[in-house]
Amino acid sequence: MTSVKPILKIDNMSKTYPNGVRALDNISLNIPAGMYGLLGPNGAGKSTLMRILATIQEPDSGTISFQDVDVLKEKNELRKTLGYLPQAFGIYKKVSAEKLLHHFVILKGIESKSERRETVEALLKQTNLWDVRKQKLGGFSGGMKQRFGVAVALIGTPKLMIVDEPTAGLDPAERVRFLNLLSELGENSAVILSTHIVEDVSELCTNMAIINKGEILMEAVPLKAMENLRGLIWRRTVDKTHLSDYELKYEIISTKLLAGQTVIHIYSEENPGDDFKPVEPDLEDVYFSAMNGVIGKYANVRKEVKP
Numbered sequence: 001m002t003s004v005k006p007i008l009k010i011d012n013m014s015k016t017y018p019n020g021v022r023a024l025d026n027i028s029l030n031i032p033a034g035m036y037g038l039l040g041p042n043g044a045g046k047s048t049l050m051r052i053l054a055t056i057q058e059p060d061s062g063t064i065s066f067q068d069v070d071v072l073k074e075k076n077e078l079r080k081t082l083g084y085l086p087q088a089f090g091i092y093k094k095v096s097a098e099k100l101l102h103h104f105v106i107l108k109g110i111e112s113k114s115e116r117r118e119t120v121e122a123l124l125k126q127t128n129l130w131d132v133r134k135q136k137l138g139g140f141s142g143g144m145k146q147r148f149g150v151a152v153a154l155i156g157t158p159k160l161m162i163v164d165e166p167t168a169g170l171d172p173a174e175r176v177r178f179l180n181l182l183s184e185l186g187e188n189s190a191v192i193l194s195t196h197i198v199e200d201v202s203e204l205c206t207n208m209a210i211i212n213k214g215e216i217l218m219e220a221v222p223l224k225a226m227e228n229l230r231g232l233i234w235r236r237t238v239d240k241t242h243l244s245d246y247e248l249k250y251e252i253i254s255t256k257l258l259a260g261q262t263v264i265h266i267y268s269e270e271n272p273g274d275d276f277k278p279v280e281p282d283l284e285d286v287y288f289s290a291m292n293g294v295i296g297k298y299a300n301v302r303k304e305v306k307p
Contacts, residue, residue, distance in 0.1 A: 013062030093138030143174025
């Protein structure tokens with residue numbers, strides 16, 4: 001948990017669907033201003049939490065406060081200052097970006113024609129879509145559509161932005177452009193980035209939480225979480241036919257292929273020998289340590305990592 005004053009507080013929230021799936025299990029989070037990453041695999045409960053924060057769904061229990069607003073009791077107050085980019089959103093493919101954005105600005109309640117025109121122009125330029133403003137949305141690339149979604153979410157200069165799985169499916173160049181845009185937004189508001197992609201959080205977020213199966217495994221400052229694992233992560237290349245032997249002998253936190261070879265990372269408080277080399281921990285090591293139960297299992301890898 002961070003020591004930075006939170007702007008958004010979630011306390012003891014749970015949500016179970018009619019089919020019995022417990023999407024959120026008594027979670028609590030303290031989210032400060034700036035970029036905040038919610039990291040977890042598909043099905044972890046991220047989207048459920050994002051929809052609740054966006055006032056689209058109701059929790060079974062718990063409270064949410066954003067500054068002085070009781071989110072569950074004063075939904076309209078939050079909506080006045082909320083920007084939301086869901087994982088999937090619809091567009092009118094035969095309408096230009098400029099025309100559709102103008103329509104959304106009207107729906108937001110901006111009545112003055114000159115103010116609407118200025119707002120649309122500013123948003124299209126901010127999201128780097130001004131040069132393609134006359135182009136129909138059906139011809140936009142995935143990254144351009146995501147940036148258009150951000151333009152819609154930014155109407156009214158929201159103080160809270162919720163962005164759900166924004167880079168999934170984007171090519172590398174589009175991903176970089178989109179992350180740069182999100183980074184700029186985080187300078188002036190609280191931005192919650194929900195993703196299963198570790199690199200998105202590593203590159204953008206000053207604070208984060210890891211969620212799995214509806215439970216918060218840890219809250220952390222990414223840099224401090226990585227520092228907390230220094231000297232505890234070891235790596236070596238192994239023959240994949242012998243992988244099961246290593247699984248019995250060591251605390252393996254991740255296994256992946258690299259140039260056709262199997263590379264394992266293990267947690268060990270002492271030099272394990274056996275040709276293992278020390279690794280400077282990255283956020284992927286933090287993530288897999290949390291997912292595999294290492295964080296919280298050992299005393300010197302705390303569940304809450306404070307700055």
